[in-house]
Amino acid sequence: MRCVTLLAWLMCSCAVPVPVDVVGDGEQGVVLACNVLAATVDACHRATDDEAWVALCDELGGDFASLAGDSLDSEQRIVVPLAPGMLLLGIVVSSEEGVDVITVDVTGGDVHSTGPASSGCLLRVDRRMCQIAIVLRDPEQATERTLAVYSGLD
Numbered sequence: 001m002r003c004v005t006l007l008a009w010l011m012c013s014c015a016v017p018v019p020v021d022v023v024g025d026g027e028q029g030v031v032l033a034c035n036v037l038a039a040t041v042d043a044c045h046r047a048t049d050d051e052a053w054v055a056l057c058d059e060l061g062g063d064f065a066s067l068a069g070d071s072l073d074s075e076q077r078i079v080v081p082l083a084p085g086m087l088l089l090g091i092v093v094s095s096e097e098g099v100d101v102i103t104v105d106v107t108g109g110d111v112h113s114t115g116p117a118s119s120g121c122l123l124r125v126d127r128r129m130c131q132i133a134i135v136l137r138d139p140e141q142a143t144e145r146t147l148a149v150y151s152g153l154d
Contacts, residue, residue: 031093031102032075032124037063041081041120044134044148048076048127060120067122075124078102080134080147081117083109088121089139100128103135103144111136111145127153 039062047053050072057068060079082088086109094101104121125132129152137144 031091032126033122034088034091034124035122036082036088036119037067037122038119039064041079041117043081045079046076046148046150047072047078048153053077064120064122075126076153078123078125078132078134078148078150080104080121080123080136082106082119082121083111083113083115084118085109086117086119091123095130099131099133099149101133101135103137105137105139107138107140109138111138111141111143129153 039060041060045056045060047056053070053072054068056077056079057064064079086106089105089107092103092105094103102123102125123134131149131152133149134147135144136147
């Protein structure tokens with residue numbers, strides 16, 4: 001399988017490159033960008049249109065409040081909760097049996113934590129017809145958890 005490395009941007013106090021490895025995916029645009037934003041995030045959330053995005057930004061508050069006016073255009077946005085102490089290492093995108101699997105690699109914190117998180121990883125993803133599974137993984141601890149599976153979009 002051919003691996004392609006793309007760069008996304010992690011935006012906190014400063015922009016830092018975050019590697020996004022696309023493994024075995026014949027399409028481009030699986031992950032357009034990735035940002036970590038401060039907010040209270042209780043679970044994975046997806047917005048597929050402008051109205052849902054505004055509602056989600058209002059619900060999450062924090063850094064998301066300033067993004068409510070951004071149009072989704074031809075993308076969808078997925079918010080992945082990051083527990084306190086978690087640091088984003090990178091994103092791995094693969095296609096398995098017709099499902100795009102977006103694995104968010106982190107270190108620190110607990111991938112099995114189900115309480116509210118203090119930040120959210122915002123994934124900006126092209127609208128895709130296949131399902132998308134979101135997996136949170138700590139490669140150092142060899143633990144992972146599937147957070148959500150979303151249907152494809154027309």
